[in-house]
Amino acid sequence: MPMGLSELRSTKTKKTTKPSSPSSTSPHAHQTLTLPQFLSMARKSSLLKQSLATIVVVLLIYAFLNTFLTPTTTAKLETALPSFSSASSISSDVFASRENQLNFPGKPVKVYLYDLPKRFTYGVIEHHSLARGARPDEDVSKLKYPGHQHMGEWYLFKDLLKPESERFGSPVQKVLDPEEADFFYVPFFSSLSLIVNPARPASGSDKPVYSDEENQVALIEWLEEQVYWKRNNGRDHVIMASDPNALYKVIDKVKNSVLLVCDFGRLKEDQGSLVKDVIVPYSHRINTYSGDISVEDRNTLLFFMGNRFRKEGGKIRDLLFQLLENEEDVIIKHGTQSRESRRAASRGMHTSKFCLNPAGDTPSACRLFDSIVSLCVPVIVSDSIELPFEDVIDYRKIAIFVESNAALKPEFLVSMLRGITTERILEYQKELNEVKRYFQYGVPNGTVNEIWRQVAQKLPFIKLSINRDRRLVKRDLNVRDCSCLCSNQTGIITSL
Numbered sequence: 001m002p003m004g005l006s007e008l009r010s011t012k013t014k015k016t017t018k019p020s021s022p023s024s025t026s027p028h029a030h031q032t033l034t035l036p037q038f039l040s041m042a043r044k045s046s047l048l049k050q051s052l053a054t055i056v057v058v059l060l061i062y063a064f065l066n067t068f069l070t071p072t073t074t075a076k077l078e079t080a081l082p083s084f085s086s087a088s089s090i091s092s093d094v095f096a097s098r099e100n101q102l103n104f105p106g107k108p109v110k111v112y113l114y115d116l117p118k119r120f121t122y123g124v125i126e127h128h129s130l131a132r133g134a135r136p137d138e139d140v141s142k143l144k145y146p147g148h149q150h151m152g153e154w155y156l157f158k159d160l161l162k163p164e165s166e167r168f169g170s171p172v173q174k175v176l177d178p179e180e181a182d183f184f185y186v187p188f189f190s191s192l193s194l195i196v197n198p199a200r201p202a203s204g205s206d207k208p209v210y211s212d213e214e215n216q217v218a219l220i221e222w223l224e225e226q227v228y229w230k231r232n233n234g235r236d237h238v239i240m241a242s243d244p245n246a247l248y249k250v251i252d253k254v255k256n257s258v259l260l261v262c263d264f265g266r267l268k269e270d271q272g273s274l275v276k277d278v279i280v281p282y283s284h285r286i287n288t289y290s291g292d293i294s295v296e297d298r299n300t301l302l303f304f305m306g307n308r309f310r311k312e313g314g315k316i317r318d319l320l321f322q323l324l325e326n327e328e329d330v331i332i333k334h335g336t337q338s339r340e341s342r343r344a345a346s347r348g349m350h351t352s353k354f355c356l357n358p359a360g361d362t363p364s365a366c367r368l369f370d371s372i373v374s375l376c377v378p379v380i381v382s383d384s385i386e387l388p389f390e391d392v393i394d395y396r397k398i399a400i401f402v403e404s405n406a407a408l409k410p411e412f413l414v415s416m417l418r419g420i421t422t423e424r425i426l427e428y429q430k431e432l433n434e435v436k437r438y439f440q441y442g443v444p445n446g447t448v449n450e451i452w453r454q455v456a457q458k459l460p461f462i463k464l465s466i467n468r469d470r471r472l473v474k475r476d477l478n479v480r481d482c483s484c485l486c487s488n489q490t491g492i493i494t495s496l
Contacts, residue, residue, distance in 0.1 A: 109456040112181035149366040150191035151283035171453040191243035265362025286370035301329040303352035349374035
């Protein structure tokens with residue numbers, strides 16, 4: 001039977017009616033959200049996202065560490081980063097690791113030791129021994145290097161002869177392949193070569209059979225045949241010439257090299273400079289003081305023992321003798337290089353508060369470093385002196401500098417020293433005790449390592465000079481080279 005109109009409308013109404021929301025029939029019927037409720041929900045969502053992000057970052061870091069930082073790599077990083085745990089004083093943080101000294105972590109400066117003909121190394125020792133009456137030795141490498149104030153050349157040579165595993169703490173790495181080297185060390189015993197022929201030849205010898213000048217010339221001839229010398233005109237070579245007269249005949253042939261010198265007293269402006277060269281200490285000849293920091297057993301105010309008459313700047317010594325030799329608490333006397341003189345000097349320095357250090361033939365002298373290891377406060381009267389390792393040592397804390405003209409005024413020097421309090425002297429001694437290892441060639445992390453650190457610091461300038469030379473087409477030889485930096489010409493007056 002056909003539907004009626006009313007039934008059709010009813011059916012259409014049922015079909016088009018939307019189903020009701022479950023919430024409309026549940027106890028939790030839909031309600032309108034307030035602003036606080038909305039903000040609370042947003043915060044919960046944000047925290048959830050942050051937590052997920054943190055978990056992802058942690059997982060990524062873990063994956064990176066597990067992949068790249070193996071035990072070997074970690075060990076390398078540990079050695080490349082400086083350690084400051086024990087850096088409580090100047091003497092504890094200089095040699096913390098090789099790479100904490102220099103340019104690029106993980107890239108230690110590399111040094112190659114030239115295998116020189118024996119005439120330049122052990123041959124020099126042999127001739128020195130023969131000139132003093134010794135018998136020839138079949139194995140010259142067993143000969144002992146004789147003790148003298150320029151023994152640094154022996155200690156550096158001996159250091160590079162060691163296996164790399166035994167050179168712990170060295171700021172430079174020894175390499176066996178010259179292609180890997182940043183520097184080339186030339187181990188000629190130039191200072192010993194100067195004194196091979198004694199002033200008094202051994203009995204039975206007519207004339208010297210050794211010639212230092214001939215050896216100098218032969219060294220240059222040998223170097224000029226080496227491909228690595230010719231490659232950069234010797235700029236990346238390191239040569240020790242600590243005696244002021246060492247290599248005097250051929251100094252212009254090696255002036256491009258990094259020279260290890262005690263001062264610039266005999267060098268011209270274009271031969272030596274603070275920019276490219278390294279000031280090294282003399283090897284002290286006095287026994288290191290092993291007593292306590294104290295003035296109780298130091299009854300002498302001022303001590304000096306050395307050659308009274310010197311040339312050039314050393315002429316001040318005779319004038320100081322005349323001023324000081326009659327002072328009651330001052331010991332100043334003439335002495336030469338001998339075992340007896342060294343014993344007397346040891347006793348004198350170990351029992352004195354201050355030690356006089358005037359200029360010698362050149363601005364520096366071995367006596368300064370004898371004073372330091374004796375904890376005898378150095379009184380330096382040398383206006384043009386250059387000092388080793390001044391980037392890490394403030395010499396005003398360990399020494400007193402007196403301008404030459406002031407030192408020659410009657411009563412000035414002794415009056416000044418008598419006015420220094422015991423407390424101040426003890427402060428000087430404490431500082432001397434802290435830094436004395438820098439002046440001891442034979443101790444671990446002593447002079448040898450510090451010299452290598454200084455050499456390593458020259459590398460950026462050496463590379464600059466090499467690259468600059470390669471691009472220059474023509475150089476005006478009348479213009480001083482840019483590496484020239486003259487030594488101090490002014491002197492320092494210390495106010496106490």
